[in-house]
Amino acid sequence: MSARPIHPASPELLAAWRADPAAGDAEFMARLLAAPASGLQDCLREQQRATVLDLHFGAGLAFLSTWRHFDRMRTEGGAQRLHYVAIQPHPCTPEHLVQWHADWPDLSGHARQLRDVWPLLLPGTHRLLLDDGRVTLTLIFGAFDEELARLEAPVDLFYLHGRQPDFDADTSDWNPHACKRLARLAWTGARALVFDGAPTAPAMRQVGFAGEALDGALALRYAPAWGRPPSHVAAADAPLRRAPRHARHALVIGAGLAGTAAAERLAARGWRIDLIDAGPDVATRASGNHGGLFMPALARDDSPLARLTRAAFLFAAQRLQALGGVGTGEGAAIAGEICGILQFGRDAKQALSFEQGAEEWNYPQRYARWMGAEETAAQLGMPTMGGGYFFPEAGWLNPPSVCRRLLAAARERSDVVTHFGRAVARLRREDERWQALDGEGQLIAAAPVVVLAAGTQARALAQSAGLPLNAVRGQVTHLPADGFPAVPFALCGDGYLTRPYAGRICMGASYDRDDDPALRAASHAENLGRLQHMLPDIGARYSLPAADDAELQGRVGFRCIAPDRLPLAGALPDLGAASGATRLDTVPRHPGLYGLLGYASRGLIWAPLMAELLAATLEREPLPLPRDLLAAVDPARFVLKGTEGAYPVAD
Ligand SMILES: Cc1cc2nc3c(=O)[nH]c(=O)nc-3n(C[C@H](O)[C@H](O)[C@H](O)COP(=O)(O)OP(=O)(O)OC[C@H]3O[C@@H](n4cnc5c(N)ncnc54)[C@H](O)[C@@H]3O)c2cc1C
Structure with missing residues (x-):
């Protein structure tokens, strides 16, 4: 194509x-x-x-x-x-x-x-x-x-x-x-x-x-006088039958970005929601970071990732606006800034590819433009690692405030019951309803539909244990904003830097294959190294803390990552029955069990569009992505015959 x-x-x-x-x-x-x-x-x-x-x-x-x-x-x-x-x-x-x-x-x-x-x-x-x-x-x-x-x-x-x-x-x-x-x-x-x-x-x-x-x-x-082939979008239905796929009541497991966005999109369509989370509030796990970047990815061949992130970024930007907008003032609906992001080329080769890509694609200036090394230095008022793509309508957001706003919006539209502090240990299907049970076997809630938005912990539930999801540790370093040179936009290269908010600047993030939840000096050192790589002169303008400074703050989280780094959005495959399937539409699925998982390092843009996709699927609406991209995010893509062994599950 x-x-x-x-x-x-x-x-x-x-x-x-x-x-x-x-x-x-x-x-x-x-x-x-x-x-x-x-x-x-x-x-x-x-x-x-x-x-x-x-x-x-x-x-x-x-x-x-x-x-x-x-x-x-x-x-x-x-x-x-x-x-x-x-x-x-x-x-x-x-x-x-x-x-x-x-x-x-x-x-x-x-x-x-x-x-x-x-x-x-x-x-x-x-x-x-x-x-x-x-x-x-x-x-x-x-x-x-x-x-x-x-x-x-x-x-x-x-x-x-x-x-x-x-x-x-x-x-x-x-x-x-x-x-x-x-x-x-x-x-x-x-x-x-x-x-x-x-x-x-x-x-x-x-x-x-x-x-x-x-x-x-x-x-x-x-009015065809013949039977319709199963490949037809509406073929499986009796003439003019328009019922949603299930009664409009869902258990949403997980109150991070994925789960709160799902609750909001479903509630907007009149669904009753039971939102369950093991934590005491929304956004206590990966979605609990102080600041994260909100931006698309570009590729000269307009790869599936570039197309998906474009659709997701533009939809998320629209939703942020509709939810009341973004700002750093007290009354802001969502904390953050649409201040623009400069994405440096990682090295000279990538920078050249960015520059050529910008010329070939001639993106609308409001979406992305090439910013040469001289201009990046002039804009930032100091030497930089070089040129890069500038995304004027991207920015940084405080994910917990996004989750809070999504939950509030869901409540404005429908009946939403929250079950905080309840961990789902088991899902059981009985009489066409899913029951969410805790560790003692007590029922937390039941509904015909489950949306599993549990991030890395989805692997603890039997129905999703075999999905190839990996937990990747990430540590963010929080720098005191006092005295930090004013940078007009957020930065990213092989790391990222937000602008100040509530006295802190976030800089991240490490990428580690272990499960240590504690802050550690080595990860701070990596982050400080990334900052100095992007802004080589920063040490002369700001007193950088030592990586082993006991006062140095930060946060550790775990990204939920699929092997192809794309999200999983849709009906979950019945892994026990799925072997040998060669086409996505023939993979057996758990009835009424859907996943919104694998948001990796892009939860802020994936959450709204994947939630819209799921809600549209459940309601039999036109879908917000074309077929090939739907296949790219289908949770069953890993079980197709021929992909065996290609997606190992980390232990
Ligand atoms: C260091 C770091 C930096 C990042 N930077 C960015 C960035 O700059 N931009 C960006 O867009 N993204 C970034 N991300 C990624 C982003 O944070 C995630 O993609 C996003 O938060 C994932 O949201 P989620 O709802 O899928 O998962 P989570 O936020 O982890 O939510 C899952 C929820 O499910 C609950 N849960 C799990 N199992 C159960 C159960 N059995 N019963 C009840 N509740 C359960 C958990 O308590 C949790 O609250 C970063 C991530 C990390 C770790």
Whole structure:
């Protein structure tokens, strides 16, 4: 799969959209959608949660009209949630949207909200929550054919254009092969509104869509006269059945970043939560650090890690804002700073690769840019180890404050019972419910669904004991902020440095293969060495403590790391029954048992997106990642035949 930067809509494409009523005329669109035969009214009336896939998004006029219909029908007892998915090879810039939307004052309120969340023009899936989460816009910037093939979204209503290749030269015609990709996503009974649709009719009929002509469009319905293959996203369900996979009640085991984010995303969908943690409060283990960095990773080949961290970082940034924002003042919802992060190249080779990558990818300046050695020194007011990537909208956060805010937000939305100071010793399934039992066999709580977010300690439970998760010790050193030279942003290279907060600067972190929970001088020495490597002159400007200074503070934690360093998010494999499986969809899973594990050194960005992914999976919503990245985080990826021995479990 080719990785490439996103190019915004060209003047020619904008002109073609403007000339096309389906993209350029909001009145045409409103009229069409108001017609009963369009299917929108029925769809919003029949479903509690309606999903539209729009492959002709343009400046979003159909989206805005659909949202207005949804608003009206929601108050009349229709669908309570709208999922809107769109694929755009060449999206509008914010400036295009402003110009375009100005022509349609009736839509201005919704249009402003759309522009407020409009993402940076970066490839991949952008999950955007609007109207307090009632409307979810999943905007995918990438090639049509490729993204359609890897989309995971059961769809009620399609908006298509019969002359799609006129708007994107790289798109194939609506031949039966392309139409099959739509059938794969359609609920039985789904509708399709095809603008200028005559050219598509034969191919659509071949794959099971049939219907009638409307003014300017074809209105089709998916009603295949044959059985559907299991590869279809919505195939396993009876026609139009929309129940969530389980009753909406979950035990969440672990109240760190993973568990509190899961509680928040599920509670936002009306789930009852029992949140269980062995500790006395949230964030007592890995998530208890004073400060951690919050940033994406870049790669010139746009590797799965780069794509995943991009989606996760952008979603986390959006959620932080929605949760009340980040700051260091007393009233801040979340403690931290979006102050920017400079990531030094580890050595000359990596620095050169960063510089070339920045040129090739031409990232939006708000996402990342190359900062040469001279500029890093000028910005920091002292010599540095060299140049690096600068991420202006990254920063540092205090993880416990993130967990507290997530738990508070979950409580605002649903019924959340906390069980602090209770360690789950055993999980038992009885009568389609999981029981969490303590060491004495006493029941802590029971529910149809368990979300295991227990970090490294997940290995102590029988169902997850065989997962290849390793505990990696990390020690952070806390430097007194007094007298430390003012650095305008956080730093990372082979270590990291936050800005001051509550009198301390965090510097880390060691990477050790032992389980010693005590602070030790050797780890402080490593951290001080990392600092001097990043800022070679720091010793002349700040009185660095000795590594064995008994007063020197810090914290030890244990990262939970999978062999490929990617998270585990989804249904947990039944390891006893799984041997020999060759495909993820054939791996036997524990019913109702899900994991959010292996957040390694990136819990601050993984937690919100992985929680959203899990909640969307449980609710049968469009998923916020494409198929190949879902496979990359599937907890069952390690049990596939051929991977034996590749992922040893540490002892
Ligand atoms: C030194 C260090 C530096 C780091 N720096 C960064 C950074 O800069 N940026 C970043 O994004 N990430 C960083 N991380 C990683 C980040 O801290 C983790 O990814 C994140 O905290 C993991 O969250 P979690 O909820 O999965 O695990 P945890 O926070 O460990 O939470 C698991 C919870 O489960 C509970 N639990 C476990 N078993 C049971 C049971 N049987 N019954 C009841 N409760 C149970 C535990 O008590 C615990 O509270 C760092 C980690 C370390 C150690």
